[in-house]
Amino acid sequence: MNTKFQTIPDIIVARLPRYLRALSILRQKGETTNSKELGTFLGYSAAQIRKDLSQFGEFGKQGTGYNIDFLTEQINNILNLAREWKMILVGCGNIGHAILNYSGFSANGFHVVAAVDSDENLIGKVINDQITIQSINNVEQIIRNHQISIAMLTVPASVAQETAEELIKYGIKGILTYAPIILSLPSDIRVEYIDPVISLQHITYYLN
Amino acid sequence: MNTKFQTIPDIIVARLPRYLRALSILRQKGETTNSKELGTFLGYSAAQIRKDLSQFGEFGKQGTGYNIDFLTEQINNILNLAREWKMILVGCGNIGHAILNYSGFSANGFHVVAAVDSDENLIGKVINDQITIQSINNVEQIIRNHQISIAMLTVPASVAQETAEELIKYGIKGILTYAPIILSLPSDIRVEYIDPVISLQHITYYLN
Numbered sequence: 001m002n003t004k005f006q007t008i009p010d011i012i013v014a015r016l017p018r019y020l021r022a023l024s025i026l027r028q029k030g031e032t033t034n035s036k037e038l039g040t041f042l043g044y045s046a047a048q049i050r051k052d053l054s055q056f057g058e059f060g061k062q063g064t065g066y067n068i069d070f071l072t073e074q075i076n077n078i079l080n081l082a083r084e085w086k087m088i089l090v091g092c093g094n095i096g097h098a099i100l101n102y103s104g105f106s107a108n109g110f111h112v113v114a115a116v117d118s119d120e121n122l123i124g125k126v127i128n129d130q131i132t133i134q135s136i137n138n139v140e141q142i143i144r145n146h147q148i149s150i151a152m153l154t155v156p157a158s159v160a161q162e163t164a165e166e167l168i169k170y171g172i173k174g175i176l177t178y179a180p181i182i183l184s185l186p187s188d189i190r191v192e193y194i195d196p197v198i199s200l201q202h203i204t205y206y207l208n
Numbered sequence: 209m210n211t212k213f214q215t216i217p218d219i220i221v222a223r224l225p226r227y228l229r230a231l232s233i234l235r236q237k238g239e240t241t242n243s244k245e246l247g248t249f250l251g252y253s254a255a256q257i258r259k260d261l262s263q264f265g266e267f268g269k270q271g272t273g274y275n276i277d278f279l280t281e282q283i284n285n286i287l288n289l290a291r292e293w294k295m296i297l298v299g300c301g302n303i304g305h306a307i308l309n310y311s312g313f314s315a316n317g318f319h320v321v322a323a324v325d326s327d328e329n330l331i332g333k334v335i336n337d338q339i340t341i342q343s344i345n346n347v348e349q350i351i352r353n354h355q356i357s358i359a360m361l362t363v364p365a366s367v368a369q370e371t372a373e374e375l376i377k378y379g380i381k382g383i384l385t386y387a388p389i390i391l392s393l394p395s396d397i398r399v400e401y402i403d404p405v406i407s408l409q410h411i412t413y414y415l416n
Binding site: 011013014016017018020021022025041042078079080081085087093094095097098099101102104105108110149150152173174175176180181182184190192193194195196197198199200201202203204205206207208 | 293
């Protein structure tokens with residue numbers, strides 16, 4: 001899909017997952033929605049919604065709005081979500097444990113198929129009756145055997161850069177990192193940051 | 209500060225915390241930086257950096273760039289970070305525990321001063337030798353006594369909306385939520401979402 005829409009600004013792509021989230025909730029109330037309802041739900045203008053979606057094709061009709069199932073399927077296709085994704089969890093501390101216990105990933109087609117850590121005390125531990133923490137020394141073999149392309153990086157900031165570099169050597173193409181440092185990686189590697197301090201500093205701009 | 213810069217687009221405000229993060233790392237290498245170096249570091253163009261910062265004033269000089277300490281101080285002022293912020297943690301499951309054990313909040317002036325949960329088995333438990341989990345029934349008293357304006361919401365999605373509504377009744381103005389639902393709250397309440405699935409769905413757009 002990514003070649004088809006190469007010119008779509010990333011800021012629009014970034015909004016599409018939020019559309020999916022909104023659509024899944026609006027679907028509980030009915031089969032159709034419109035740009036005004038979607039906009040109200042998400043805090044964007046109706047014009048913004050129409051403009052965003054028009055980048056990808058004609059999904060709705062003037063007057064009748066959007067069929068929610070159809071629009072969901074289209075956005076799923078655009079975001080490459082009409083398939084399952086395998087992930088490796090690198091770092092099994094508190095955040096790692098929270099991730100392994102969170103059912104929202106697999107409910108959305110993202111499956112943690114392996115978890116690794118460098119701490120000998122954690123290796124061999126079974127989490128959630130499902131995943132056995134393995135040694136980080138096996139990371140190359142695990143990634144290659146399972147053909148994993150996405151890593152969740154929950155290691156300390158001090159080792160995040162070197163760990164990320166190692167992961168991409170073995171074939172990882174996308175990294176969701178919880179380490180509070182900015183990673184410097186080749187431009188074809190997609191990195192998303194989960195950084196609550198940055199979100200808090202955004203909030204405080206608006207507080208007194 | 210928020211009245212002074214009322215017309216600044218939120219998308220620019222959202223980038224300022226990332227500038228702070230970059231500046232703190234660049235400061236380890238020297239006293240000054242420039243829009244090109246900052247841009248390379250953050251993945252924005254130099255022109256973007258100059259345009260963003262010019263919204264707030266004159267922070268750099270043609271040819272000599274930015275003094276890092278001065279620019280950091282200015283951005284801290286803009287984001288209301290030249291003070292400490294008190295937070296309450298609402299929900300003490302896995303993510304809540306990870307938050308209580310994370311030192312990055314207080315290192316950046318954000319202090320979790322209280323944690324509450326509805327689970328009787330958790331109430332009274334001491335985390336990290338510092339915080340005792342209290343009953344959610346005390347939440348009004350805690351927020352008012354400590355004059356807390358920011359909440360971190362780590363409750364199940366099914367109760368996130370009602371919990372958020374309760375919190376703002378008691379004076380909470382900003383919410384960082386980990387619950388995977390979109391909250392519907394008054395427009396003067398600032399909400400930021402930590403949602404790894406949304407970040408993953410953004411990554412997969414670019415993968416094959």
